[in-house]
Amino acid sequence: MAGKPYRVPKGLARERLIDRLRPLRFSFDGKSMSGFHGDTLASALLANGRRLMGRSFKYHRPRSAVGIGAEEMNALVGVGDGARHEPNLRATQVEIYDGLTAVSQNRWPNLDFDLGGLSNEFSRLFPAGFYYKTFMWPQSLWKGLYEPLIRRAAGLGRAARERDPDTYEHIHVHCDVLVAGGGIAGLAAANAAAASGKRVILADENASFGGSCDLSGETIEGLPPSDWVEERVRALKAAENVHVLNRTTVAGHFHHNHVLMVERVGDHDPGLLAKGAPRQRLWKVRAQTLIMATGAIERPISFANNDRPGIMLATAVRGYIDRYGVAPGEECVIFTNNDNAYLTAIALKSSGVKVRPIVDVRARAESAIIDQARGAGIEIVNGAVVSGVETSRGGASIDAVKISPYRSGKGRIVSETRVACDFLAVSGGFNPAVHLWCHNGGKIRFDDRLYSFVPDRHDAAIRAVGAANGKMDSATCVEEGYAAGQATAKASKTKKSKVHGKAAAGQQSEAPLEPIWFVPATGKYNEGNKHFVDFQNDVTAADLELAQREGYESVELTKRYTTLGMATDQGKTSNVNGLGILAEATGLSIPEIGYTTFRPPYTPITFGTVAGPNRGPLFLPVRQTAIFDWHVEHGADFEPVGLWRRPYCYPKGSEDRASAVRREILTVRNRVGLLDASTLGKIEIKGPDAGEFLDRIYTNMFSTLAIGRARYGLMLNELGFLIDDGVTVRLGEDHFLMHTTSGGADRIAAWLEEWLQTEWMTLKVFVTPVTEQWAQFAVAGPDARKVMQKLDGDMDFSAEAFPFMSMKQGTLASYPVRVYRISFSGELSFEVATPANFGRGLWDAIIEAGREFGLDVYGTEALHILRAEKGFIVIGDETDGTVTPHDVGLSWAVSKKKRDFLGKRSLSQPYLAAHGRKQLVGLYTEDPQEVLPDGAHAVERVEPKPPMRTIGHVTSSYFSPTLNRSIAMALIDNGLKRMGETLEFPLEKGIVKAKVVDPVFFDKEGARQNG
Amino acid sequence: MLSIKCPVCGVEGDETDFHYGHQAHVARPATTDPDNISDQHQGDYLFMRHNPKGLHFERWRCDRGCGKWFHAARDTMTMEFKAYYRIDEMPPDDVKKAATGAWAQVFARSQDGGDG
Amino acid sequence: MMTRYSIFSIARNAMNYHKDWDRAWRSPQPKPSYDAVIIGGGGHGLATAYYLAKEHKMNNIALLEKGWLGGGNTGRNTTVIRSNYLQDASIAIYELSRSLYEGLSREVNYNVMFSPRGLIMLCQTEHEFRALKRTSHANRLAGLDCRMITPEEVKQLVPLINTDAKARYPILGAYYQPRGGTARHDAVAWGYARAADGRGVDIIQNCEVTGIRREGSQVTGLETSKGFINTRKVGVVVAGHTSVIMQMAGVRMPIESVCLQALVSEPIKPVIDCVIMANTVHGYISQSDKGELVIGGGADPYNNYSQRGSFPALEHTITALVETFPFISRLKTLRLWGGIVDMTGDRSPIISKTDVVGLYVNCGWGTGGFKSIPGSGFVFADTIANGRPHKIAEPFALGRFAEGRLIDESVSAAVAH
Secondary structure (H helix, E strand, O other): OOOOOOEOOOOOOOOOOOEEEEEEEEEEOOEEEEEEEOOEHHHHHHHOOOOOOEEOOOOOOEEOOOOOOOOOOOOEEEEOOHHHOEEEEEOOOOEOOOOOEEEOOOOOEOOOOEHHHHHHHOHHHOOOOHHHOOOOOOHHHHHHHHHHHHHHHOOOEOOOOOOOOOOEEEEEEEEEEEEEOOEHHHHHHHHHHHHOOOOEEEEOOOOOOEOOHHHOOOOEOOEOHHHHHHHHHHHHHHOOOEEEEOOEEEEEEEHHHEEEEEEEOOOOOHHHHHOOOOOEEEEEEEEEEEEEOOOEEEOOOEOEOOOOOOEEEHHHHHHHHHHHOEOOOOEEEEEEOOOHHHHHHHHHHHOOOEEEEEEEOOOOOOOHHHHHHHHOOOOEEEOEEEEEEEEEOOOOEEEEEEEEEOOOOOOOOOOOEEEEOOEEEEEOOEEEOOHHHHHOOOOEEEEOOOOEEEEOOOOOOEEEOHHHHOOOOHHHHHHHHHHHHHHHHHOOOOOOOOOOOOOOOOOOOOOOOOOOOEOOOOOOOOOOOOEEEEOOOOEEHHHHHHHHHOOOOOHHHHHHHHOOOOOOOOOOOOHHHHHHHHHHHHOOOHHHHOOOOOOOOOOOEEHHHHHOOOOHHHOOOOEOOOOHHHHHHOOOEEEEEOOEEEEEEOOOOOOOHHHHHHHHHHHHHHOOEEEEOOOOEEEEEEOOOHHHHHHHHEOOOOOOOOOOEEEEEEEEOOOOOEEEEEEEEEEEOOEEEEEEOOOOHHHHHHHHHHHHHHOOOOOOOEEEEOHHHEEEEEEEOOOHHHHHHHOOEOOOOOOOOOOOOEEEEEEEOOEEEEEEOOOOOOOOEEEEEEEHHHHHHHHHHHHHHHHHHOOEEOOHHHHHHHHHHOOOOOOOOOOOOOOOOHHHOOHHHOOOOOOOOOOHHHHOOHHHHOOOOEEEEEEEEOOOOOOOOOOOEEEOOOOOOOOOOEEEEEEEEEEEOOOOEEEEEEEEEOHHHHOOOEEEEEEOOEEEEEEEEOOOOOOOOOHHHHO | OOEEEOOOOOOEEEHHHOEEEEEOOOOOHHHHOOOOOOHHHHHHHHHOOOOOOOEEEEEEEOOOOOOOEEEEEEEOOOOOEEEEEEOOOOOOHHHHHHOOHHHHHHHHHOOOOOOO | OOOOOOHHHHHHHHHOOOOOOOOOOOOOOOOOEOOEEEEOOOHHHHHHHHHHHHHHOOOOEEEEOOOOOOOOHHHOOOOEEOOOOOOHHHHHHHHHHHHHHHHHHHHHOOOOOOEOOOEEEEEOOHHHHHHHHHHHHHHHHOOOOOEEEOHHHHHHHOOOOOOOOOOOOOOOEEEEEOOOEEOOHHHHHHHHHHHHHHOOOEEEOOOOEEEEEEEOOEEEEEEEOOEEEEOOOEEEOOHHHHHHHHHHOOOOOOEEEEEEEEEEEOOEOOOOOOEEEEOOOOEEEEEOOOOOEEEEEEEEEEEOOOOOOOHHHHHHHHHHHHHHOHHHHHOEEEEEEEEEEEEEOOOOOEEEEOOOEOEEEEEOOOOOOHHHHHHHHHHHHHHHHHOOOOOOOHHHOOOHHHHOOOOOOOOOOOOOO
């Protein structure tokens, strides 16, 4: 809809925020428009005569900006192209720049002609909660038809499809005083706190400070508001103990004064982004004291069709004129229940905009400001209301308003007069912005002077000042600010703050406000007319009344049933009005009705800001062993293991995973293989009681272990279930080295510490995790000994001198090493550990030495198959937190002698000691080429179709290159008793049969590893 | 985000610098008499927990500080920490007195100072 | 007799501007005595009351709610409905629940918007892949409609997901339950409330229980903010406040109450059509009919009754989801909130008699409460009515903790849901 340009002639308004010397071009819905530096998208659109800015959520009614800041609920737009597109931004807060592109939302095919608008014609069929009452039959159509239609109609903007090209930052800071809001109260508070030497952060969501004091028509400490603000801000910026942040929203208040702030660093200037600035910055602040100076939000009044474009909040109208030189129209009617709107009348008049009568609900109201308006020749109609608007162009353009006499509490309007105008400024009073106060459990109370809620009690160190605290005149705001700032000083031992001059201002006593929430349309209740409360969600007074009548009485139920206050503005302008209307509908008082919970954030935060820099490689950074680069250079195919990435296998040439793994296994079985086992958990346990300690941690004995010997141990949690296993070596009388699973390293180290510190405090033991300190490799295979001997070293690797399950320390290829003769592959195997810095050198030396024996590297998958062929368990595969040592055939490792070890007592709880539990067995499929899938379940009896009773599942299953057949391990009910039985595994593709066998498939007597 | 102060090393940090250890003063029966523990007693030790709405006694570890475990008394409604005390200590008497319900019984039973 | 909801009743009421809709449920004062009283007006309590009245013809019963209906976790969850659990006992009750959801709208004549839009559990490590394969085999043999799908199939179902094989945790495959989905959480509470009221159940809001009276080991009544109520059967269904209520009867519970958080984004046009869970990175996401992305993650570790959590838990979830769904980076968090969930030692619920005769408890749903409402109510009602555990409820008895007969699901889902 093209309208007349509404920028008022130069000189008639102060135009405080725009610079006519710096014109800009931007586009809206593809149409190129002009604005000035300092304009918001909303002010620029209005200046271009573009009133229609969006469509409402439910009825797709045409909407324009109602407010001028964070309270805006109608003018939501998408800004930016392609990957930089961001939906649902408030046009009232978008600062325009040259080349900005914006689009309207939730309309099709276009904003001026929106087919969705049809829903408005049938709106009678869509009362609150209508969807709960229908679309039930037939059930199938809900998902197939109704819901897809609803989903398509719902939603506002569109998401970008590509990856966000911009960057985001996080900052963590502590401060003594965080002041939320840079209006006069906040500036005064920051000033007083700073003067006392406190570390202060002052944050305001807008580009410039001062809040709405520029619209107050008052002077502050003898200065015009803007000058006072400028002076204060300059002083604060100069102080080294103060951090002044604009474009920074204090978004949330959490336990112990943890506060989230979002700084919009680059949104207003693509140039900064091009220079590498982050788009937004998330501040995580721990504040000793939080001073809430968040101001107040003006509220509209509900009357018939009060959502029409051109009906705006009075302060907003004043702001557009005063700050941007923009008048939303040429002829204005003002509808108010308080004095503040009179300032708007005066501002309009002095800017050359015709002011039709001020319609004042109050039968009589006298104050200086009212006199001033009267003096300016502005007509005032008391005891009257605006009861409706006449529009053309599908509601997009206002022709006139209906004015009717109003008798408080006397119900319906009977007569009315018509006044032509093209826009309307409304003020229903002000709601303190108590959001932060409530985020973390602060209590608020109803103030029957403001007819709104003000801060009451709070457990945290937080204070509310100024309009946020219900103080609406400049002088009191400033006084409260100073007082709060000084109080933070008194709270501690810093020098007393000096206040510059006492707050003394041209304060004028206001005539009291008269509450009015809802002006019923003339004629019958609600018919045809809609009295909007929550504009964006199209919640009307009738919806609220209906919810009450249907029994959704609690304000929380009303909210959820009607969606009042659940739009993207979270009810900033609608919640209190809703309560007022509910009060009238129920005859209860507003305090009796109560209020709904305020939740963070104050205004929405982008997910990108929350993720911050923790994206791509910085998202859970990869832990790397000393050999990581070598793995990459040699084409390793990695798999994530905990925070590590380990080589799954090393495919050569055209090899696929399977054939690479097969080759690696045969290398180990027939020649010799090399594995980077550095991720294996390593914990040093030292002290006179180390042996005793391990005896309590492990199920088996370690105090009896000879120095230089190694033993496989099992760990249980107190529930009696396996949590970790590994080989522990005795390095000296008081010194052990524990190996844990790769995934368990950190968990087990913490586990040991916990028991030492909290249960066995008298034990003299130190626990030191050393996983990263050591690089560790397994040299495994028939030729392993030859490789070790080939390496230049000072150790005797002969079977006699270096038996299985023993260790030696010495040097190898000039590197200091610990060598353990342990085996997870079942082959003759030496695990060599060297300080991580030497890791790569030793690794290269081993490969060199192994060349002539055909040594090659192997990865985790080969490792798993090798161990499966030997029937070794893997914690997490054969166990799942419900498995005992007895279940997996490891009873031999559970001491009967020890009176106590972790988990011992639980092993004899009835269910754990019961017979016929799931037990670990081996499986041979009837067809040796058939590999059972991981996790396949065996059934008691095959039924024609499910359900079938399962008796256990496959824990590990592979094709064994060594045995050239499939092998599997499984946990089966009473498995040991089923040896030789054939089990049936019904899969999607059919039934697979497998024979129950010993889980040790290869080299049962262990000749190879012992050799 | 809770702010926690370690009574051992004195460091003050965010909850993410600490590790939560759940209910404090849970006696492990096997430590005192491993041979005579009823199934019920063992089950209670493993699973039964005080879960007060209000003053609670719990364990934390100073993960990124000194690494030590310690005790804390905290209000589960306001999150306010009423006291920090060492892992081998019982709560300060004034805080102990403020305990209600199951916790009051625990401290009544443990006048000797041993764990409840 | 209450109006039957339908497109016709709406059209009829539209004629006279919806002035004739009657109350969805009455607002009665408590009678001096009831055959049974349910404490807790959340989904589980309301469902229990409904099935007591419908299946067991108990019409002289009351439901007491301290605040407003569905004001606890019923109105604070992420509305996911699935039954792909690992242990037989869990599969049984969650699948009963899911199947009851299928017909719930018509059964209670209230559209709860159950939407079987499909549930995807991503496998992002080999270990997780194996664990979910195991789950899918167990589920298929239990009669569930489910299957493992490839990364390509995931991409077809969720075009905007990041399936880059070089991602930090690449998508190796996924578990898919086509009949899993979501429902409108408040509507579930309201639907059961209206249907229970229609069968004579007195639903009494703003009525706080202050004491449980017993004679010897038998429950005899409840002290409430609206006076004493005689009854010999009490069902406690109060989630996070279970320990507090049970303490009144001197019964200790194996429960800790912690804060579980969730958040919604601003509404946007459809981008995600099913429920996606990424357990390795502790996040899950779906899109509501209103267009909001509904996101949940892990719980804070410490005991908490404040219904307000800490930011790090959500920060981790959001960070992980930005990696998995890069397109959400410029979308915005609209609202975040917390609910108090009751965690048991094995993370499975308790549906049980107690040592106090006539006192029954249903709790411990932890992070899985919403999806289980119909099944939980159904078997709990049966247990109360007959004074013995329903077959499906048996494994969830309190006694399991002393026996070590745990129902551990940690292997199948390491994340809230």
